[in-house]
Amino acid sequence: MEYKNGLDFIKKLDEYGDVKANWIVKVEEETNPNYGSFPWKREIKEHIRNGVINLDKPPGPTSHEVVAWIKRMLGLNKAGHGGTLEPHV
Amino acid sequence: MGWGDPKVTGVLPVALENATKVIGNIVHSGKEYVCVMQLHSEVSEDKLRKVLNEFVGKIYQKPPLRSSVKRTIRVKTIYYIELLEYTGKYALLRIGCEAGTYMRKLCHDVGEVLGVGAHMRELRRTRTGPFKEDETLVTMQQLSEAIYEWRSSGSEKLLRKTILPMEYIVSHMSKIIIRDSAVDSIAHGADLAVPGIVMLHDNIRRGDKVALMTLKGELVALGKALMSSKEIGEVSKGIAVKTIRVVMPPGVYPKKWKTRSKQ
Numbered sequence: 232m233e234y235k236n237g238l239d240f241i242k243k244l245d246e247y248g249d250v251k252a253n254w255i256v257k258v259e260e261e262t263n264p265n266y267g268s269f270p271w272k273r274e275i276k277e278h279i280r281n282g283v284i285n286l287d288k289p290p291g292p293t294s295h296e297v298v299a300w301i302k303r304m305l306g307l308n309k310a311g312h313g314g315t316l317e318p319h320v
Numbered sequence: 321m322g323w324g325d326p327k328v329t330g331v332l333p334v335a336l337e338n339a340t341k342v343i344g345n346i347v348h349s350g351k352e353y354v355c356v357m358q359l360h361s362e363v364s365e366d367k368l369r370k371v372l373n374e375f376v377g378k379i380y381q382k383p384p385l386r387s388s389v390k391r392t393i394r395v396k397t398i399y400y401i402e403l404l405e406y407t408g409k410y411a412l413l414r415i416g417c418e419a420g421t422y423m424r425k426l427c428h429d430v431g432e433v434l435g436v437g438a439h440m441r442e443l444r445r446t447r448t449g450p451f452k453e454d455e456t457l458v459t460m461q462q463l464s465e466a467i468y469e470w471r472s473s474g475s476e477k478l479l480r481k482t483i484l485p486m487e488y489i490v491s492h493m494s495k496i497i498i499r500d501s502a503v504d505s506i507a508h509g510a511d512l513a514v515p516g517i518v519m520l521h522d523n524i525r526r527g528d529k530v531a532l533m534t535l536k537g538e539l540v541a542l543g544k545a546l547m548s549s550k551e552i553g554e555v556s557k558g559i560a561v562k563t564i565r566v567v568m569p570p571g572v573y574p575k576k577w578k579t580r581s582k583q
Binding site: 237238248253257262263270280285287298300305307310311312313 | 419451459523
């Protein structure tokens, strides 16, 4: 996925999140390319460390087990889900 | 896992490392499920539709016996229930609801009101917050293939499609874009003052949760608005947002904020 610039990326985020609000501009401003990084251009390890997976949870394992697998598959220290699919546990 | 519902499938956003700081934000967001409800005796479709409509709006639910929360009656909002298919024995439902609504309980209660009894047979989550069943949804197999391809051939392409930038987690929130010169102070936990703002969504009310982002589109922090969009638009100073969760580590952007008093 490529974007023209940061604002174009944010516009696409708004579409993804179904945000229909308009923008109020306070000042015209540029960003210095020497600092930070565009979210879609992060070095791959950084991309993973700052990533989220929209996962289709399979039947069988619990949400917790699935997260543990993903952690191991990617060799991460931390991973977490956005709300369990087993509300009774 | 004993009494859990591991058979449940569907949208489960998984945050990696640094992204775990904000994934909790999704837990309390709106949900959509598709579920199969089995009726213990046949009722007419008209009657079923009528009863389902009675459950749209505010409902009262007592958490099930074996649950992880305190068992006091809670008010939950059902936004919509669509009857997708009905065979007389099985009803396929699409339900939009508030976080923490028990679908199993809902099916049981619908059965009670119908007078014939009912229970939930299958459940699939189709939305949580901004995450839906769309082209970004991936299976464990797809993830595993993408990791394999990256590890074996060094090709990142598939992995970059499979893992989304964490900014997607806040995609449904109101956003405020801040100047480069304000980023590091926020990364240190400071609140956001009006002069640090480049642009903002026009729908923010006082007290709303907002995402603070750079002009490059990076998520810096989550905050609570102390002013509405209108107020921020009108004033030129004052604290606009109280920072509540910092995501970006300090030092990514240059420190410009301490020197101000030395002018």
